[in-house]
Amino acid sequence: MRHITVEPPPFFHRGPSPLARLAFFGLISLALLFADTRYRYLENIRQVAAVVLYPVVRAVELPGEALGFAGTYFSSLRQLASNNAELRTQLLAQAPAAQGYPLLEQENARLRALSKVEARFHGPATAAEVLYTGRDPFTQKVFVNKGEAAGVLPGQAVIDELGVVGQVTRVFPHMSEVTLLTDKDQAVPVKVERSGVRSVMYGAGTGRLPELRFLSPNAEIQQGDRLLTSGLDGTYPAGLAVAVVASVERETGQIFARVTCKPLAGVDSSGQLLILGQATAAPPRPEEPAEADAPRKGRGRRRG
Template sequence: MPRALEHQHHTGFFVRGPSPTTRLFITALLSLILIATDARLHYLVEVRQGFIALLHPLQVLANAPLELVEDTGEYLHTQTTLVHDNLQLRDQALVHAAELQRANALEAENERLRKLLGAARVSHQPARLAEILHMGRDPFSHKVVVNLGSRQDISPGQAVIDEVGVIGQVTRVFPYSSEVTLVTDKDLSVPVQVERNGLRAIAFGRGREATIELPSLPANVDVLVGDRLVTSGIDGVYPTGLAVAEVVQVDTNPNSPFAHIICKPLAGIENHKQLLLVSIPKTETPADTNTLSTPPRNKKFTVPKRHANH
């Protein structure tokens, strides 16, 4: 039979090894020596950098799952935020676009009101700002209805102007509104004069053609295309010097003693919503020259009729 294996005994000095206290002391001593040596001589800098370089891939691999989770969460949060912000910006863009349109309209209206106030200052007669409510019901007449009436001291015969010139005249007054006949209406006439030479005439509207003509002027009259017509002021209604129209056509016929003169209104006859109603000038009474009075409010206003030949 084979011989049983005998237990081999080692005769080394440290058979059971050093005690834990001895190991701790030796390790601490070596650590202090290495720390002192590295601090004084910097022998372990390259070794430390090498270990860091070797361990870097392991650090990246260990941090990869956490970074993946964080990046995914940030991406989803960013996408949600972008979609929400995009919808909110679109809504704000629509609101701002509407506000911009209203702002542009208000700016244009304010500019026009400033011009109207400038026209009121130019006119030496008191003026009231009125707004057009609607057009007249008759399609063959050129009339508008404004938001001032007898309760606001509006009376028939008042001139109506804008920042450029004459619009028309108040022909009918109601308690809270008034009817304004435009200068292009065939039943309205305006005393005018040619700005270039002071020639006086009466301008009549031509109805649906939205123009003005000067009837009953001789064929050799000194009126040229491009001449401006302004109010003469001899009727006591329109302030003197307000622009009325510009001559666009002058025709003469050998068989007619009169010239055919067509003019285009200068004021915004069919534009805008605000007008100025100019008060009728006050006149002195025979009994007392220091007392001023206005024409009777209930007196019916009539407009001059067109010449029979025209």
């Protein structure tokens, strides 16, 4: 029986064996490497290839860079949101303290001014703070946090850094009642700083300015004059600022001039006050002289 040999068509011819091809291309690669390393023959070819293939390289790199940028961006957004929330929390926590700073500065300024006033006053003084106002809307009174335990006594003068505020009228163990100089039952002996004219300033009650009563129309006083304590009553030391003259009305036919005054002290606004100790007691007022004996009846008979 005869064997028939079938050969593959020409287009299926595979050429040299794979091992031969590997050896061939390996030798070519080694030769090119040696030539490039020794003589730099392929330097220009590499540069041209790099320029030609750069768009392809960038096209391959762009998706990765875009993903990295997006990740960094969203991570930064989350970090910024977290920082923003933390800063908001801190701001809300510090807002009350920040709003209180101006008040603290004003309070410190008033305390410094009070300390200067205390240094000028030759006598004991007690710093006090207003707790609350009186309940009666028709009286002008406040309560302070110093009382009998601090040595406060009824009748002591009360001032702030600008002038006279009022007078202690009642004392409790740990607080005191202060009647303001605008109260209708208060009277403060004063004198005009410019002319020395003496008078008494009376409170007029809620919503009204104090007045100088029983002042002659020709008294030397005018709008803008400062009024100081005269010290004649023994309660208020002499020379304390009290008020400024707001208006002077001299009407024809009136016996007295009508003078209104505006208190210099923060009567309705001061929170820190100074209670002045009792001034040196004035000697007692002399007794009024006894009335002259009535003429005796029938001192002598008329002679006829």
